[in-house]
Amino acid sequence: MVLLSMILLPVLVAPFAWIGEKVNRDIPKYLSLAVGVFLAFCTAYLIAKYPGNGFAFHEFYQIYPPFDFNLHLAADGISLVLLGIVAFLAITVTLSSWHVERPGAYFFLILIFLGPMVGVFVSLNLLWFFIFWEFTLVPMFFHIGIWGAENRIYAAMKFFIYTHLASVFLLLGIIVLYLSTHTFEFEKLLNIHLDPSVAKLVWILMFIGFAVKMPVVPFHTWLPDAHVQAPSPISVFLAGLLLKMGAYGLLRWEIFLFPQTSKFFAPLMAFIAVLTIFYAGFRALAEDHIKRMVAYSSINHMGFVLLGLSALTAAGISAAVYEMVGHALVISLLFMIAGYIHHKTHTWYISELGGLMKKIPGLMTMFVIGVLAAVGLPGTAGFVGELSVMLAAFDYYGWVMVIVPLASALGAGFFMWMLQRAVFGPLREEFKNLKSLTELPLIENIPLALYIGAFILVGVIPAVVFNLYNPVVNAFSQLFQ
Amino acid sequence: MNINYLAATMVLALTGAFLPVINRLFRISGIQGALISSIGYVVSLFLVLISDKGKHVLEVFYTTDPVSILLGALILIASWMVMLVIYWITEKDKFVNELISALMISTAGALLLISANNFVSLAIAMELMTMPTYLMVLFAFDDKSFEAGVKYFFNGALAVGFMLFGISLLYGMTGSFEFSALVKNLFIDPLVALAAVFIFAGFGFKITAFPFHFWGPDVYDGTCPGVAALLTGISKSAAFIGLMRVVYEAIPVIAGHFTLILAIIAALTMTVGNLLALAQRRVSRILAYSSVAHAGYTLVAFAALSVPLSVTGIIYHSVAYVFMKTAAFLCFAVFLFVWGARTMDDYKGLGRREPLLAALFLIFLLSLAGVPPMAGFISKVFVFTAAVDAGMTWLALVGLLNSAFSVAYYIWIAKQMYLEEPTLEKPINDSPNKNWILLPLAVMAILLIVFGIWVNPVVDASAVYAAKVGF
Numbered sequence: 001m002v003l004l005s006m007i008l009l010p011v012l013v014a015p016f017a018w019i020g021e022k023v024n025r026d027i028p029k030y031l032s033l034a035v036g037v038f039l040a041f042c043t044a045y046l047i048a049k050y051p052g053n054g055f056a057f058h059e060f061y062q063i064y065p066p067f068d069f070n071l072h073l074a075a076d077g078i079s080l081v082l083l084g085i086v087a088f089l090a091i092t093v094t095l096s097s098w099h100v101e102r103p104g105a106y107f108f109l110i111l112i113f114l115g116p117m118v119g120v121f122v123s124l125n126l127l128w129f130f131i132f133w134e135f136t137l138v139p140m141f142f143h144i145g146i147w148g149a150e151n152r153i154y155a156a157m158k159f160f161i162y163t164h165l166a167s168v169f170l171l172l173g174i175i176v177l178y179l180s181t182h183t184f185e186f187e188k189l190l191n192i193h194l195d196p197s198v199a200k201l202v203w204i205l206m207f208i209g210f211a212v213k214m215p216v217v218p219f220h221t222w223l224p225d226a227h228v229q230a231p232s233p234i235s236v237f238l239a240g241l242l243l244k245m246g247a248y249g250l251l252r253w254e255i256f257l258f259p260q261t262s263k264f265f266a267p268l269m270a271f272i273a274v275l276t277i278f279y280a281g282f283r284a285l286a287e288d289h290i291k292r293m294v295a296y297s298s299i300n301h302m303g304f305v306l307l308g309l310s311a312l313t314a315a316g317i318s319a320a321v322y323e324m325v326g327h328a329l330v331i332s333l334l335f336m337i338a339g340y341i342h343h344k345t346h347t348w349y350i351s352e353l354g355g356l357m358k359k360i361p362g363l364m365t366m367f368v369i370g371v372l373a374a375v376g377l378p379g380t381a382g383f384v385g386e387l388s389v390m391l392a393a394f395d396y397y398g399w400v401m402v403i404v405p406l407a408s409a410l411g412a413g414f415f416m417w418m419l420q421r422a423v424f425g426p427l428r429e430e431f432k433n434l435k436s437l438t439e440l441p442l443i444e445n446i447p448l449a450l451y452i453g454a455f456i457l458v459g460v461i462p463a464v465v466f467n468l469y470n471p472v473v474n475a476f477s478q479l480f481q
Numbered sequence: 482m483n484i485n486y487l488a489a490t491m492v493l494a495l496t497g498a499f500l501p502v503i504n505r506l507f508r509i510s511g512i513q514g515a516l517i518s519s520i521g522y523v524v525s526l527f528l529v530l531i532s533d534k535g536k537h538v539l540e541v542f543y544t545t546d547p548v549s550i551l552l553g554a555l556i557l558i559a560s561w562m563v564m565l566v567i568y569w570i571t572e573k574d575k576f577v578n579e580l581i582s583a584l585m586i587s588t589a590g591a592l593l594l595i596s597a598n599n600f601v602s603l604a605i606a607m608e609l610m611t612m613p614t615y616l617m618v619l620f621a622f623d624d625k626s627f628e629a630g631v632k633y634f635f636n637g638a639l640a641v642g643f644m645l646f647g648i649s650l651l652y653g654m655t656g657s658f659e660f661s662a663l664v665k666n667l668f669i670d671p672l673v674a675l676a677a678v679f680i681f682a683g684f685g686f687k688i689t690a691f692p693f694h695f696w697g698p699d700v701y702d703g704t705c706p707g708v709a710a711l712l713t714g715i716s717k718s719a720a721f722i723g724l725m726r727v728v729y730e731a732i733p734v735i736a737g738h739f740t741l742i743l744a745i746i747a748a749l750t751m752t753v754g755n756l757l758a759l760a761q762r763r764v765s766r767i768l769a770y771s772s773v774a775h776a777g778y779t780l781v782a783f784a785a786l787s788v789p790l791s792v793t794g795i796i797y798h799s800v801a802y803v804f805m806k807t808a809a810f811l812c813f814a815v816f817l818f819v820w821g822a823r824t825m826d827d828y829k830g831l832g833r834r835e836p837l838l839a840a841l842f843l844i845f846l847l848s849l850a851g852v853p854p855m856a857g858f859i860s861k862v863f864v865f866t867a868a869v870d871a872g873m874t875w876l877a878l879v880g881l882l883n884s885a886f887s888v889a890y891y892i893w894i895a896k897q898m899y900l901e902e903p904t905l906e907k908p909i910n911d912s913p914n915k916n917w918i919l920l921p922l923a924v925m926a927i928l929l930i931v932f933g934i935w936v937n938p939v940v941d942a943s944a945v946y947a948a949k950v951g952f
Contacts, residue, residue: 063934063935063936063937064936064937064940066940066944067936067940069936127862130853131853131854131858134852134853134858135852135853135854137852138847138852141892141895142899142900145896145899145900146899146900152900153896153900153901156896156900157889157892157893157896160888160892161885161886161888161889161892164852164885164888165882165885165886165888167885168881168882168884168885169881171862171865171881172865172869172874172877172878172881175862175865175866175869175877176869176874178866179866179869179870
């Protein structure tokens with residue numbers, strides 16, 4: 001019942017957030033915080049009870065067995081890590097949105113987003129996975145469209161249509177897979193040997209769906225628009241959860257399910273990954289818009305995730321999952337601070353910023369820490385993630401991957417250059433007397449501190465995360481032999 | 482035909498027939514009229530639901546199987562909701578009782594159509610369903626409704642002409658009208674193929690399949706939106722089931738040779754419907770063209786008729802369609818009545834003016850677009866699974882791409898309602914009991930979500946039907 005309640009409770013609480021606003025403006029945010037804490041407690045409980053390997057906490061709700069259309073929930077180490085991210089971000093995003101306008105509708109949408117989000121990560125039924133997957137679009141569309149920046153409507157429409165179009169390929173892949181196997185169940189699919197040509201077709205169709213969500217070049221164009229226009233807390237959801245859905249789907253429903261086909265396509269994945277890493281790196285280097293730059297660096301990091309997955313070894317997949325965690329924590333921090341910089345200086349452009357360190361040292365120190373983590377400073381999650389991905393890629397592909405560290409240097413380049421122009425240097429004249437340029441109130445600092453604490457914790461003691469899912473990855477990696 | 486089912490149609494038609502008489506005698510108000518008709522609907526619904534028990538009569542003409550019980554119940558609920566909304570939006574009109582009378586008789590015709598297993602009864606039921614709607618379309622909402630009425634009448638007459646010609650050809654060759662006799666006696670012959678084409682053309686008009694779709698949007702746009710809800714939602718859904726019975730029970734021999742043509746018609750219907758919908762500025766026309774596109778999705782299932790899943794696809798899509806399309810037009814009707822909103826520009830900011838109604842409209846639009854967990858999603862899954870199963874992956878891909886592009890205009894309406902600033906300042910008809918009208922729409926939204934997850938009733942009914950037609 002724990003997993004089902006984690007899906008249903010946010011959705012059932014959601015209407016109360018909407019109605020509650022009419023009674024008291026504070027009700028919605030406290031409800032959302034309560035749900036976030038509830039999710040965190042449930043996740044902690046599940047992690048404590050987790051036996052260490054394989055799927056646990058099976059919940060089976062029969063709907064229509066002849067078509068295998070049943071709600072089958074279960075969690076393994078990888079799901080638990082991602083559930084942890086969901087719960088963590090639910091709390092931090094709620095705190096960051098403490099003073100949002102129209103809180104009723106805002107937190108209503110957050111709550112109906114969280115339920116399906118949990119569902120995506122714990123569903124072992126492919127059709128239910130798709131139902132949860134697809135439904136997350138709707139609240140995101142309204143979040144971007146209503147609370148976004150100037151160009152929000154364009155971004156919201158593009159986001160919805162683009163990702164829905166991708167889902168269509170995923171759905172077609174699911175249909176073809178179902179007709180060749182007559183099941184939607186993960187554990188049954190695992191034991192079915194599929195005809196290689198059908199497997200390749202299914203793999204490609206589903207890969208398009210996941211690749212758009214991740215996103216990887218050339219399917220990435222929705223992301224910079226959506227991220228830039230979305231309000232910062234929602235960017236955190238987009239980067240921290242929505243992109244993870246793509247990577248998780250690729251891992252769970254393609255790589256684990258079709259090891260041989262994935263092996264066939266591994267060079268393609270690696271090529272796309274390297275392309276993504278470099279393309280996004282160069283775009284970020286050229287970008288003057290600070291949030292857009294962070295968005296491209298987010299794509300850059302997702303390229304590392306894909307590279308780790310494409311290595312198809314226990315080390316590669318472990319590294320990719322770890323990089324997902326690191327990305328969720330680090331990029332969330334950067335998005336929040338980029339949003340605050342705009343809020344305080346009324347400009348998005350790096351060329352119009354300068355010397356912010358002198359005026360708001362507290363916030364900017366956190367920004368610098370975040371940037372260093374994104375660059376891969378030892379002692380942070382970024383370092384462990386990138387290093388382990390690169391090692392795995394070397395191991396699998398050999399010396400071709402010598403170019404990847406160059407991309408890392410590229411990342412260091414655009415971030416450091418941005419810091420030098422925007423944060424350090426002399427304070428610009430127009431900022432000297434700017435009233436709005438002040439430190440954040442405490443409540444908004446808490447989430448930032450939480451992000452930093454979390455990525456340093458998992459950076460210094462990676463075992464916290466690794467141990468949770470390593471046995472699972474090791475078990476599955478036997479399939480690639 | 483089960484005696485209870487017959488009684489249900491009788492009760493409904495007679496309630497409808499006597500409603501204007503009662504009004505003439507006692508001058509009933511709108512609320513009283515709604516109550517009297519509701520009694521008719523409730524009794525009829527009850528009789529339909531218990532019609533798996535009891536004696537059988539007229540077995541040669543009508544059959545009562547799980548499909549007709551399921552669809553009959555759903556059509557009754559949808560029609561009931563249409564009745565409530567029409568009473569609410571045309572309270573001051575003095576002919577409203579006549580309108581409701583026609584609605585109930587037409588619904589009785591739809592109930593007969595979905596259970597007809599004989600070409601004579603099929604033609605009669607079809608006419609019973611269509612005749613009252615000629616009257617309803619003409620129900621002078623404005624000048625455009627005359628044009629719509631005339632167009633509808635001539636197209637309808639043409640459709641019946643085609644269909645009767647096809648039926649007479651079949652009769653001439655086999656000497657029988659019964660589906661069960663035809664299926665045994667039919668042979669592959671050019672004349673039979675011709676008859677099948679004519680019968681399909683007759684249905685094509687009713688379901689607005691591609692070459693016969695022109696009248697649809699003009700009529701749905703020209704008439705009162707409550708009537709359009711009946712025409713696009715209920716009549717069309719009943720026609721899908723009628724066509725399904727013809728294809729699977731009467732002429733499967735020849736229909737198997739038409740799969741490619743059906744597939745092409747399906748692809749064209751969806752594409753034309755969606756492309757034209759994208760180009761529209763008026764919300765009623767968007768909904769009308771989206772109903773053309775949905776006829777295309779159903780035809781995808783017809784094209785896949787060699788596999789049993791196609792039956793599930795047709796029935797599921799009819800079930801989802803009867804709710805979502807009817808309800809979408811009813812939402813449009815309420816917006817039109819309260820705010821006078823017709824075009825996309827009028828819809829700007831209506832989400833802020835009418836939060837609950839807009840949220841319901843959004844649910845119906847998302848269901849039409851095929852977003853889970855609404856029934857529109859799972860019905861599309863069944864339809865396209867059937868297509869892939871029948872070896873027409875290309876058709877499924879065309880359909881899915883269509884469905885993805887159709888999202889553009891559905892989400893466009895959502896964008897106008899929620900993301901834009903309001904343009905309309907004051908409602909033109911501000912009714913104090915506005916929230917009551919949300920109740921029927923909420924019922925349909927809940928049923929839509931329930932049928933989107935709880936697939937058992939529909940899939941079980943279609944499994945029984947699939948077994949009956951020999952899969």
